Amino acid sequence: xxxxxxxxxxxxxxxxxxxxxxxxxxxxxxxxxxxxxxxxxxxxxxxxxxxxxxxxxxxxxxxxxxxxxxxxxxxxxxxxxxxxxxxxxxxxxxxxxxxxxxxxxxxxxxxxxxxxxxxxxxxxxxxxxxxxxxxxxxxxxxxxxxxxxxxxxxxxxxxxxxxxxxxxxxxxxxxxxxxxxxxxxxxxxxxxxxxxxxxxxxxxxxxxxxxxxxxxxxxxxxxxxxxxxxxxxxxxxxxxxxxxxxxxxxxxxxxxxxxxxxxxxxxxxxxxxxxxxxxxxxxxxxxxxxxxxxxxxxxxxxxxxxxxxxxxxxxxxxxxxxxxxxxxxxxxxxxxxxxxxxxxxxxxxxxxxxxxxxxxxxxxxxxxxxxxxxx
Numbered sequence: 001x002x003x004x005x006x007x008x009x010x011x012x013x014x015x016x017x018x019x020x021x022x023x024x025x026x027x028x029x030x031x032x033x034x035x036x037x038x039x040x041x042x043x044x045x046x047x048x049x050x051x052x053x054x055x056x057x058x059x060x061x062x063x064x065x066x067x068x069x070x071x072x073x074x075x076x077x078x079x080x081x082x083x084x085x086x087x088x089x090x091x092x093x094x095x096x097x098x099x100x101x102x103x104x105x106x107x108x109x110x111x112x113x114x115x116x117x118x119x120x121x122x123x124x125x126x127x128x129x130x131x132x133x134x135x136x137x138x139x140x141x142x143x144x145x146x147x148x149x150x151x152x153x154x155x156x157x158x159x160x161x162x163x164x165x166x167x168x169x170x171x172x173x174x175x176x177x178x179x180x181x182x183x184x185x186x187x188x189x190x191x192x193x194x195x196x197x198x199x200x201x202x203x204x205x206x207x208x209x210x211x212x213x214x215x216x217x218x219x220x221x222x223x224x225x226x227x228x229x230x231x232x233x234x235x236x237x238x239x240x241x242x243x244x245x246x247x248x249x250x251x252x253x254x255x256x257x258x259x260x261x262x263x264x265x266x267x268x269x270x271x272x273x274x275x276x277x278x279x280x281x282x283x284x285x286x287x288x289x290x291x292x293x294x295x296x297x298x299x300x301x302x303x304x305x306x307x308x309x310x311x312x313x314x315x316x317x318x319x320x321x322x323x324x325x326x327x328x329x330x331x332x333x334x335x336x337x338x339x340x341x342x343x344x345x346x347x348x349x350x351x352x353x354x355x356x357x358x359x360x361x362x363x364x365x366x367x368x369x370x371x372x373x374x375x
Contacts, residue, residue: 002341006068008038008061012075016044016319019072019093021327027295028331029054032341038064045323046321069343072330074323082106092330094118094131097357097368098260104363104372117329118259119365121354128353129333133177134325138175138315140178140255143282144185145311148253156190167192171245173266173291174213174255178284182253183209184278194245197240198230216241229250229258242266247274254291255284260371267292269303277305277342286310 005028005277008336012269018041028044030251034059035055041064042048051059058064063072065084073093076086082103085091087110097104100347117131144223148155151168153262158165170186173180175197186193187210189214195206203213230238246267248251252275263285264309274295283290286297294303301308315322334354337345345352357365363372 001067001137003033003338003343004239005033005070005072006038006065006250007041007072008039008064008081010074010080011081014316015075016316017323017326018042018306018319019327019330020052021324022053023324024327025052025055026093027335028178028282028338031332031335031338033338034341036068042125042323045319047320047323049086051132056289067312071332072126072335076103077352079106080219082110082112085110085112085375087111089113090335090345091115092117097365098322098332098371104358104368107358108313108363109362112358113356113360115333115335115352115355116357116365116368117355119355119367120333121350123350125350126354129329129330131326134329135322136176136183138318138322138325139284140181140183142184142311142317143182143255143284144189146311147182147186147280147282148189148191150280150282150307150309151251153250154190155186160266168250169194170251170253171195171249172253172255173197173242174284175199175256175258176257178257179253180205180209182255183211186251186253187208187211190211191251192367196242196245212223214241215243215278225276229264230262232275238266239268239271243274245269246271247276250276251280251282253284256291257285257288260367261288263288263291265291265293269293272305272308273307275304275306276345279306280344281306281308283308284312284314287312302312 037055038058039059061084070090076095091112091114091325097116112359121128153168154165155168157167168191170191172182172195183193185194193211194214195211206213216238281292281297283292285291286295293308294308297310299310300311
């Protein structure tokens, strides 16, 4: 029997992405897999059912999941969707592994083998599978657009009959994939851009995009390509330097995060009070609490005439390209283990071991178990 690989309509509020696009469906079919898609599952990503050649289209979630071997998802399944998963099936997606012990218990009760792409090891071989990076690029791009659209000034310098207009000043905090894309987008739009990251290695990357690096004298290189959490003394030194840069900016974009933890507070209420009237903060980290002390996730807050935006699920604002990138990540992760239409997972593989969340009725990822208190 060939492997049955399926994708259903995403049901999370505001989610418009799909985990299976026509291009990757064709590639999976070429490997011998049998494809199945819930009707209109990709419509909000602007792909029609008719775009999926060699793919069976089903009218309901139950029909889609029936007898499935591998389920591809963007977001974690709801309780209803978990109930519909075939016992012992394989689930792959952005499963928010740190967010819900109850969801993990429900998956384990059905002996679901779950792979969370957030846990992907930061190694060279896994770069093509890195969904956090691909979706982070979408988020950073969107932050730049939001900042430009909301800013009370032109981003580029303009020379007009009435005189020259100086460009807006943008400050990007955090120079991971999302931050670098935010820097690049603001530069393309013509702003004067400064950027800061606690990782010393980010200085070269920031400057390669034409932005000025804000040097606070604090370096916090962490493991796996992430920054470590700062000490109280380091936070104080960082805050002193950043306060000046934030006060001079027309736009501040924050992108700092720590896996499995609340986003670090970088922009305090006191800093906001020193910002220009009409300045903008776009807090990409709003989904994990926000880098600004005043951020309200999903809301637009005005404090002392500073506008603070806490947008959620930014990649879903550009679902076509976000879906294409994400679907390729999934294909690159899964395809090495499909031979002649059958799934043969190498459990010793570093990528497999690093992403494995649940197996044989138990949560197996050490970091997730530690943070959820299961060890």
